[in-house]
Amino acid sequence: MTKKISSLSYSISDLSKEFDITTRSIRFYEDQGLIAPSRKGQTRIYNQRDRVRLKLILRGKRLGFSLAETGRLFELYDVDKTSATQLNSIMSLISDKKSDLKQQLDDINAVLIELDDLENNCKDILSSLENNK
Template identity: 55%
Template structure:
């Protein structure tokens, strides 16, 4: 028998809210079965949620997460998905490197402003 999960089971197991899970459904990233009014999630839905959460942690947008998830094709393997993921990782690293440079420059500017303020204050005493 295939493992299934309720929305509360998934929320508890992945430490997210049920509202977050419903949001991902609204974004067409999850498609649980319905049994009456109850949502029934598959093991694949659980993996999809894990991928979404991992993508968010490393700074991917929901659109990027969705793109990566949609590239998975079990009949052909996941080569295209992995290649695209590697490209996105490289892009993210480039963005982070630029952000680090921007932060370092901002710290230099803050140090300069602070030094000027201290010098101005010292002159007033």
């Protein structure tokens, strides 16, 4: 069992267990430049900033944001600590995501209507076949 490196530092296995993801996923986010642990030899040492970013990456994924979109928001935050630009960008991404989801919902509802019609036609045909026996 791996112990926390310090009260504000975490090992890769600490974060893997905390967020229920693989260490490979964490290394991938590191390769993408989304988190940047320090190193002590071969050991990665993650700080509180990395932990918060990992949490935000996973939340973004759950909400349907791409890693590129999440990375862009991190970059904006790093440049503009007042967060005005970041918040406007988030609002734009949210609007786009909601629009996409509404379109998907409309598409799903249209397919469900078509499937209901097809199902009813099949039932009607089966009923008429049974009545003609």
